[in-house]
Amino acid sequence: MAEELFKALADPTRRTILDELADRSGQTLFEICGRLSMKHRLGLSRQAVSQHLAVLESAGLVETRREGRYKYHDLNTAPLRQITDRWPVPDPSRPEESTP
Amino acid sequence: MAEELFKALADPTRRTILDELADRSGQTLFEICGRLSMKHRLGLSRQAVSQHLAVLESAGLVETRREGRYKYHDLNTAPLRQITDRWPVPDPSRPEESTP
DNA sequence: TTGATAGGCAAGTCGTCACTTGCCTATGGT
DNA sequence: ACCATAGGCAAGTGACGACTTGCCTATCAA
Numbered sequence: 500m501a502e503e504l505f506k507a508l509a510d511p512t513r514r515t516i517l518d519e520l521a522d523r524s525g526q527t528l529f530e531i532c533g534r535l536s537m538k539h540r541l542g543l544s545r546q547a548v549s550q551h552l553a554v555l556e557s558a559g560l561v562e563t564r565r566e567g568r569y570k571y572h573d574l575n576t577a578p579l580r581q582i583t584d585r586w587p588v589p590d591p592s593r594p595e596e597s598t599p
Numbered sequence: 600m601a602e603e604l605f606k607a608l609a610d611p612t613r614r615t616i617l618d619e620l621a622d623r624s625g626q627t628l629f630e631i632c633g634r635l636s637m638k639h640r641l642g643l644s645r646q647a648v649s650q651h652l653a654v655l656e657s658a659g660l661v662e663t664r665r666e667g668r669y670k671y672h673d674l675n676t677a678p679l680r681q682i683t684d685r686w687p688v689p690d691p692s693r694p695e696e697s698t699p
Numbered sequence: 700t701t702g703a704t705a706g707g708c709a710a711g712t713c714g715t716c717a718c719t720t721g722c723c724t725a726t727g728g729t
Numbered sequence: 730a731c732c733a734t735a736g737g738c739a740a741g742t743g744a745c746g747a748c749t750t751g752c753c754t755a756t757c758a759a
Binding site for chain 1: 601677685686
Binding site for chain 3: 606609610612643644646647650651667668669
């Protein structure tokens with residue numbers, strides 16, 4: 500599970516896809532292709548994006564729902580929690596000190 | 600910066616190294632090699648581990664300090680914060696609801 | 700039914716990455 | 730001075746991953 504999560508995050512295009520889904524949830528494959536092309540100047544084929552979405556879905560970061568011939572993609576950030584669960588990040592508001 | 604962070608996290612051996620540094624901070628290269636070999640049955644060469652540490656250091660996840668002929672490695676989880684800053688993770692204690 | 704739209708499957712190419720091997724530098728003990 | 734220990738540098742290899750190309754299926758509108 501962790502393996503797929505980190506593999507999914509390793510690619511910059513996939514991270515951009517997550518950004519776009521965070522900006523607007525429930526996009527179709529073609530909408531995502533358009534955003535990557537227009538906003539980020541990424542000239543990827545439709546299949547490339549589709550493969551990226553499959554990787555993100557297998558990591559649990561993207562969930563899909565079918566309606567007719569459309570397939571909508573939603574962001575799910577819950578899997579990211581296991582990262583900070585595994586390596587706790589100190590609170591920046593309390594710079595550094597041992598737990599009193 | 601983000602690129603190096605996620606690349607660093609992408610490899611399972613590097614994640615195990617982070618685990619070991621979280622368990623015991625300030626280890627030398629040889630100590631880490633020993634732990635990977637004994638606790639995780641990872642038969643890596645010393646150079647392989649050294650290269651992994653270099654990747655982790657360039658991501659800011661590991662910091663080093665030299666003392667004599669020893670080089671100690673310390674974990675720094677602060678860079679992980681940019682992950683949850685970029686894609687906010689919902690609080691699991693309040694399952695789901697719009698901010699009231 | 701035909702055509703257009705939205706998406707899926709599979710093989711092939713090319714580059715990147717993890718790891719090894721071999722040799723070199725530096726510090727410390729005796 | 731020696732030798733062992735701790736670490737670094739660089740080239741070579743093998744495998745995996747990103748992307749393309751080509752073809753196929755399914756839904757909806759005319």
